[in-house]
Amino acid sequence: MNFSQVAQACQESPMRKYHPYAVKAKEAGKKVYHLNIGQPDIATPPAFFDAVKGFHEEVVAYAASPGMPVLVDAICNYYKGIGIDYAPANVLITTGGSEALHIAMTCILDPGDELIVPQPYYPNYFTFARQTGAVVKPITTTPENGYHYAEEALLESVVTDKTRAILLSNPGNPCGTVLTKDEMRMIADFAKKHDLWIIADEVYREFVYGGEDLMSFGEFEDVADRVILIDSVSKRFSACGARIGCMISKNKELMAHALKFCQARLSVATLDQIASAALYGVDADYFEKVRAEYKLRRDTVYSKLQQIPGVVCSCPGGAFYIMAKLPVDDAEKFQLWLLENFEDNGDTVMFSPGKCFYATPGMGLSEIRIAYILKQKDLERAMDLLALGIEAYNKQNQ
Amino acid sequence: MNFSQVAQACQESPMRKYHPYAVKAKEAGKKVYHLNIGQPDIATPPAFFDAVKGFHEEVVAYAASPGMPVLVDAICNYYKGIGIDYAPANVLITTGGSEALHIAMTCILDPGDELIVPQPYYPNYFTFARQTGAVVKPITTTPENGYHYAEEALLESVVTDKTRAILLSNPGNPCGTVLTKDEMRMIADFAKKHDLWIIADEVYREFVYGGEDLMSFGEFEDVADRVILIDSVSKRFSACGARIGCMISKNKELMAHALKFCQARLSVATLDQIASAALYGVDADYFEKVRAEYKLRRDTVYSKLQQIPGVVCSCPGGAFYIMAKLPVDDAEKFQLWLLENFEDNGDTVMFSPGKCFYATPGMGLSEIRIAYILKQKDLERAMDLLALGIEAYNKQNQ
Numbered sequence: 001m002n003f004s005q006v007a008q009a010c011q012e013s014p015m016r017k018y019h020p021y022a023v024k025a026k027e028a029g030k031k032v033y034h035l036n037i038g039q040p041d042i043a044t045p046p047a048f049f050d051a052v053k054g055f056h057e058e059v060v061a062y063a064a065s066p067g068m069p070v071l072v073d074a075i076c077n078y079y080k081g082i083g084i085d086y087a088p089a090n091v092l093i094t095t096g097g098s099e100a101l102h103i104a105m106t107c108i109l110d111p112g113d114e115l116i117v118p119q120p121y122y123p124n125y126f127t128f129a130r131q132t133g134a135v136v137k138p139i140t141t142t143p144e145n146g147y148h149y150a151e152e153a154l155l156e157s158v159v160t161d162k163t164r165a166i167l168l169s170n171p172g173n174p175c176g177t178v179l180t181k182d183e184m185r186m187i188a189d190f191a192k193k194h195d196l197w198i199i200a201d202e203v204y205r206e207f208v209y210g211g212e213d214l215m216s217f218g219e220f221e222d223v224a225d226r227v228i229l230i231d232s233v234s235k236r237f238s239a240c241g242a243r244i245g246c247m248i249s250k251n252k253e254l255m256a257h258a259l260k261f262c263q264a265r266l267s268v269a270t271l272d273q274i275a276s277a278a279l280y281g282v283d284a285d286y287f288e289k290v291r292a293e294y295k296l297r298r299d300t301v302y303s304k305l306q307q308i309p310g311v312v313c314s315c316p317g318g319a320f321y322i323m324a325k326l327p328v329d330d331a332e333k334f335q336l337w338l339l340e341n342f343e344d345n346g347d348t349v350m351f352s353p354g355k356c357f358y359a360t361p362g363m364g365l366s367e368i369r370i371a372y373i374l375k376q377k378d379l380e381r382a383m384d385l386l387a388l389g390i391e392a393y394n395k396q397n398q
Numbered sequence: 399m400n401f402s403q404v405a406q407a408c409q410e411s412p413m414r415k416y417h418p419y420a421v422k423a424k425e426a427g428k429k430v431y432h433l434n435i436g437q438p439d440i441a442t443p444p445a446f447f448d449a450v451k452g453f454h455e456e457v458v459a460y461a462a463s464p465g466m467p468v469l470v471d472a473i474c475n476y477y478k479g480i481g482i483d484y485a486p487a488n489v490l491i492t493t494g495g496s497e498a499l500h501i502a503m504t505c506i507l508d509p510g511d512e513l514i515v516p517q518p519y520y521p522n523y524f525t526f527a528r529q530t531g532a533v534v535k536p537i538t539t540t541p542e543n544g545y546h547y548a549e550e551a552l553l554e555s556v557v558t559d560k561t562r563a564i565l566l567s568n569p570g571n572p573c574g575t576v577l578t579k580d581e582m583r584m585i586a587d588f589a590k591k592h593d594l595w596i597i598a599d600e601v602y603r604e605f606v607y608g609g610e611d612l613m614s615f616g617e618f619e620d621v622a623d624r625v626i627l628i629d630s631v632s633k634r635f636s637a638c639g640a641r642i643g644c645m646i647s648k649n650k651e652l653m654a655h656a657l658k659f660c661q662a663r664l665s666v667a668t669l670d671q672i673a674s675a676a677l678y679g680v681d682a683d684y685f686e687k688v689r690a691e692y693k694l695r696r697d698t699v700y701s702k703l704q705q706i707p708g709v710v711c712s713c714p715g716g717a718f719y720i721m722a723k724l725p726v727d728d729a730e731k732f733q734l735w736l737l738e739n740f741e742d743n744g745d746t747v748m749f750s751p752g753k754c755f756y757a758t759p760g761m762g763l764s765e766i767r768i769a770y771i772l773k774q775k776d777l778e779r780a781m782d783l784l785a786l787g788i789e790a791y792n793k794q795n796q
Contacts, residue, residue: 001506001595001624001651001652002506002593003651003652004504004505004506004511005508006504007659013463013662017661037460039460041457042457043457044456044458052451052453059439059442059636060638060640061437061638062435065411095497095641095667096663096664098663099493106402106405107401107405108400108401110404113402124663127662131529133509164400226399238457240460241457241459241668242669243493243668251399254401257406257408258405259410260408260411261405263411263415263522264408264411265494265496265522266638269639269667270641271639271669271670272667272670
């Protein structure tokens with residue numbers, strides 16, 4: 001049977017492709033510490049469950065295609081709180097930030113169009129772009145310079161007359177990069193100069209550890225017609241399994257096109273929308289507490305990494321990821337070896353091998369992404385396992 | 399700003415584009431009887447809500463990308479009950495049948511490929527196909543011959559060397575057509591002869607009113623490698639807002655490709671999967687009761703339509719839709735007029751204008767789709783409003 005070029009060009013998720021090996025390791029009695037998926041262990045606020053239990057309709061009916069007003073209003077209100085004015089018509093509720101990305105790209109990218117993305121990047125960006133037939137044009141960064149990409153000369157070096165958009169996550173997955181206000185302004189000006197869309201994936205907005213104000217590309221009024229925000233409750237409220245995100249833009253024509261794709265898939269899950277709306281009512285100190293917890297974890301992971309000889313990494317400013325270059329030949333081989341051949345008192349550890357965060361073949365081979373989403377004690381143990389694993393792997397590899 | 403060709407080629411959903419006019423009509427104090435959307439008023443089985451309330455995890459976490467085992471197992475078990483053997487690896491859980499359709503088409507269709515679809519068809523088929531760059535090749539049917547499409551000569555007349563698949567819903571939306579076993583066999587043989595995929599949208603499987611056994615293209619073992627089933631809990635259990643569907647196939651390569659797109663969007667809503675698994679445990683007589691209720695509604699709608707002078711329609715065998723040709727110049731104009739200018743004791747009615755169920759421009763102008771998803775009394779009133787509306791519309795139109 002025939003398969004599409006798109007299907008053949010796309011790859012398995014690097015965060016999920018080792019799942020079967022982890023299952024086998026667990027069946028063999030090992031405990032696996034997961035640093036591979038951005039699934040926080042922070043409790044989902046009780047408001048979510050209360051709202052679900054408070055649902056007393058007889059029928060779990062389709063919601064309106066653009067999203068339920070109660071959730072749209074909650075999101076507008078949240079943005080008002082960080083000084084940005086969005087009307088309900090600027091917001092479309094989506095099945096996670098993932099669908100928002102997919103719909104945004106479907107609206108603006110044709111086959112052969114180019115999409116600028118700093119690499120390493122969130123690998124699913126590639127899959128969504130590839131589905132439109134567009135090409136990812138990476139801005140290459142290095143572990144040695146802290147994966148820094150926000151330089152005008154770097155951006156200018158990859159733009160062509162086929163470039164339609166720049167896509168970035170800020171704070172960044174997988175590098176934890178947090179843009180400064182000046183860097184954001186420079187990117188906005190770059191987009192204006194070359195008539196580009198800015199797809200700003202801001203699902204990690206709250207996770208900044210340097211005392212920064214919460215920032216958004218939505219602040220720049222002069223590029224409001226070219227900014228598409230991707231947002232989600234997944235990380236913000238530790239509600240990944242709710243699959244509630246949104247696409248936000250003041251460009252009316254864009255929103256009219258996007259609505260057609262929202263209508264084609266009918267609606268987003270009703271109960272999850274109601275429950276997610278309730279999440280936005282959390283106490284004012286909720287984010288502070290969560291931020292303090294993640295900052296502690298970041299400090300732990302960074303300090304542990306610094307203690308491993310040969311590791312190259314910088315201290316990430318936000319999100320809950322860190323990219324690091326390990327002193328191993330091949331991070332994929334190393335990951336498989338950790339699952340199949342390694343244990344320390346019955347324990348092993350998982351991360352995401354770096355290769356798949358790059359569009360450029362051959363890059364990132366020795367790099368990994370760590371998601372610091374475990375409680376302090378587990379995180380320390382996981383990092384010790386990583387150190388022990390590197391030592392043992394290189395020993396048997398000699 | 400630039401928009402993609404796909405975005406510009408796709409249309410608003412005909413079932414949803416009149417929503418703003420309905421909102422206005424309601425604001426003006428009118429009661430609107432909705433026959434336009436396949437949103438049943440049948441109560442969602444309590445098992446759904448019980449399962450949701452029984453969720454006691456601390457975190458609403460991502461589910462596995464292929465779907466939660468509890469739901470996959472429930473679906474395999476359901477198919478066993480109708481005599482079809484599917485393993486868990488043959489099933490991918492999706493966000494509604496909609497995502498299953500989208501992923502299936504993404505896996506098999508390239509730009510320029512052709513997809514055979516009997517028209518009138520479910521309009522979102524067009525949007526999903528268009529997103530792959532493929533072209534819908536309609537098999538044209540007519541109200542006068544009961545929208546009959548399952549004839550070998552008709553199928554042969556549209557197949558070319560670019561044809562990759564035939565897509566159909568059975569029982570059919572919007573026509574209510576139920577294929578006979580011989581017709582299904584003929585379509586399977588046609589697919590074999592021309593090396594085509596069969597995308598069988600069987601979300602209305604239970605809704606057959608002629609005492610038929612529940613049928614599926616999954617029964618034909620000799621085409622198992624080319625059959626892709628689309629299924630969903632939406633209609634089966636009146637749980638449209640759960641957004642839980644699945645894509646089923648025994649073609650391993652297809653499922654491996656599809657999994658990549660499932661991984662890219664991470665997972666399907668966790669609570670809805672758990673709750674949907676519970677739905678499959680409904681009492682054995684659940685479907686009989688629901689079927690009896692819909693049969694009554696079908697009979698009501700059909701009999702009411704027959705009483706309106708000039709209407710052309712046939713009695714549908716399944717699903718909960720009927721297509722009918724009305725004695726009006728333009729069903730879209732008529733719908734808008736009903737919402738803006740008509741009322742009878744403060745009431746008016748909505749259906750779906752037929753034009754958008756056709757790929758061929760100019761077809762279906764006087765046709766409508768009625769979803770018989772209201773309780774008996776409301777349904778009778780809605781159909782009386784349709785009759786009164788036609789009369790009044792044609793009078794003022796003279």
